[in-house]
Amino acid sequence: MPLRVGYVREHFSAPLLQFATDDGDQTFTLVECPSGTGQLISRLTNDEIDVAIALTDPLISGIANGSKAYKLVGSYVSTPLNWAVITGASSKYHNIADLEGTPIGISRIGSGSQTMAYVMALQQGWVTDELQFEVKNDIRGLIDSVNDGTTSAFMWEWFTTKPFVDAGQVRFIGSVPTPWPSWLIAAHPSQDRAPSDQLRAFLQALSKYVVAFDTPESRAGPNVQFIKEKFGYPEEDICAWLKTVSYPSDCSSIPEQVITDTLNLLEKASVVKVPAFDVTTFIDTAVANLA
Template identity: 35%
Template sequence: MIELKIGGVPEHFNTPWQLLLSSGILEKSGIAPQWTDYHGGTGLLAQALDDDDLDIGILLTEGAVQGIDKGKAFKIFSFYVDSSLTWGIHVPANSSFQNVSALEGKRYAISRFGSGSHLMAIIDAKARGWSTESMQFKVVDDLAGARASFQQGNSDIFFWEKFTTKFLVDNGEFRRVGERKTPFSCFVICVSDKAFKEKNTAVLTTLKALFQQVNDFIESTDKVSIISDFYHLKPADVEDWLKDVSWAPRPHLDPAMLQTTIDTLGELSLINKNLQINHLVGPIEALTKEL
């Protein structure tokens, strides 16, 4: 059996992965998959890929591009979720901030530098015409860290996926004062350079099985209950979320979307503006040939 280390955030986007891993299909192909939840987000996933702690990672597009630009040893093989991600802009429920305009110059809780919570805070500030030079960031590791930071009064604002944090809005711990959608497709599948070299067949077999699972899931009439039960979300919230989410039904790399990501991050001086798309992507032809 070939061990394959796979990881992503513990969020509803990764339901197809969880269904695949519980199906036993990969084991029949001689693959022993090992899934790890990365509560710290994309920055932590990028580091794990670079450290060979992960073979395959599901990363936010902007974080994957930034990680590769910084020299981390992995490549983007395909988009995984084609739709954009809706980030909730949260403040402590008992804070005096009633709208986003009151947040300029305040302290941002972020999971880590390079993660989506960090990058989207900058993208949002830039879009509002705020200075990004003096932004204050407090590294809190994950959602639990953000909750603690709010409770201790160490930060004022926290960006996180809207529906993942909705239970905290519903219970009166967080207050959502705004939203920001990513200007690009939100999740990509990344493979470490070492894994593609040493576990090529296992990687391609796994991704082939994943896209079959994605298509089966898209056609399923039980999507709401499956997601609701696995991720402990309210069925009504899942129904709302599914209206805006679109999983990629096949492996593909959209050059225009990748260029938009490069341009957006380049304008914010978060990556080299001259970064080339071919530096970001793996040999997708190997994957599409297998399929």
């Protein structure tokens, strides 16, 4: 059976989409998850997908908090994600400091939008236990919430949100880059749903597309055109984003430091409580290699 691969339809997914276009043997099918990593984790749990390409921090915090629905099997993006802090077009908030004690919009509990709100609070010196969250499901619900006053702000990837800023629907009031590489790959641990040999073949093939996408030649032209056609972003935004992103040479390799550093910061932000942990419990050692 083909692997069911969950993903978020954003510019980061371009190499995966190129792979899917060329997958003549239909070794996998794509399942779009527009609500982000929280939805990806939910679908892994509910047997709706077998593999998820998702944000580093919610994946790691999910396992640390006891989820048995997946293990880490690989890496996808090796650079940080730049999270914009976004408020309503005519709201009273003008910088991040104004948000203290106000309700923050998130897509789902356990999502990257929630985790990064904790990181933002930590940077600002706020009491993380006092953060207030309003679940709004997806970016459309979040945009509506900052304009109707249900929430003060929300956090989402900068370039994904920029078209809404350009259209005057919302405003940027700051940004918070992740202190870790932004995307990992997770899979359900069951051999019935995600056999190790099938996962290894998928990751090996995906690595070829990621490496090809990451070359200077691809960045200079083909990548820009592909993203422009798929997502409709302005060329200048695509070129600006390409300068900030890089991909791993081997998607089946996970740097041990990514797990340890992420856990340490998430513990400071009160997202997880892990007084002691074994890094190997976070990964599927039959598929992934710790680097």
